[in-house]
Amino acid sequence: MDRLERLLVLAGQYDVVVYISKLRGDLLACWIPSMRRIFLEVRLTDDEQCYHLAHELGHVHLEHPCARTPSTPAELDRERQADRFAARVLIEAPTYARLEAVNSDQHYLADELGVPVKLLRVYEEDLLTKVRGVTYAQPREGVGQWAHRQMDSGAEEVMRQRLGVA
Numbered sequence: 001m002d003r004l005e006r007l008l009v010l011a012g013q014y015d016v017v018v019y020i021s022k023l024r025g026d027l028l029a030c031w032i033p034s035m036r037r038i039f040l041e042v043r044l045t046d047d048e049q050c051y052h053l054a055h056e057l058g059h060v061h062l063e064h065p066c067a068r069t070p071s072t073p074a075e076l077d078r079e080r081q082a083d084r085f086a087a088r089v090l091i092e093a094p095t096y097a098r099l100e101a102v103n104s105d106q107h108y109l110a111d112e113l114g115v116p117v118k119l120l121r122v123y124e125e126d127l128l129t130k131v132r133g134v135t136y137a138q139p140r141e142g143v144g145q146w147a148h149r150q151m152d153s154g155a156e157e158v159m160r161q162r163l164g165v166a
């Protein structure tokens with residue numbers, strides 16, 4: 001089952017039907033609570049469809065109202081929450097850890113993970129601290145990873161202190 005199929009199964013668990021069609025204007029995706037339907041723009045790439053579907057499912061999960069063009073602080077906060085949900089759904093911690101040990105550049109990571117750079121930033125800013133404790137707690141991803149890690153010595157020092165590695 002590919003990523004889009006898994007997301008469609010997830011949508012089904014929320015009793016939501018997903019329509020992929022030609023949307024009006026510049027609309028890429030939307031969630032219509034009263035119809036329990038998510039609409040996705042057909043011209044999006046597979047990765048873009050996955051991102052937008054996961055984001056809209058975040059609104060579904062959090063029971064947000066529909067907001068066509070979010071502008072108030074409350075609406076923008078709900079957008080961030082939906083992205084946080086999408087980041088959890090789309091980015092697997094072990095995969096992130098493996099890639100980040102090779103190259104911590106955000107564009108590289110986003111590309112490899114098939115997510116927008118802005119979603120990777122949400123993941124790193126809002127979710128990574130908790131994730132690191134779990135991910136790097138495994139011995140094979142501990143001290144050994146520093147050998148092939150590209151990081152300046154100051155940042156490495158901070159990471160080592162955080163990990164409790166001498």
Ligand SMILES: [Zn+2]
Pocket residue numbers: 055056059078079082
């Ligand atoms: Zn949204």
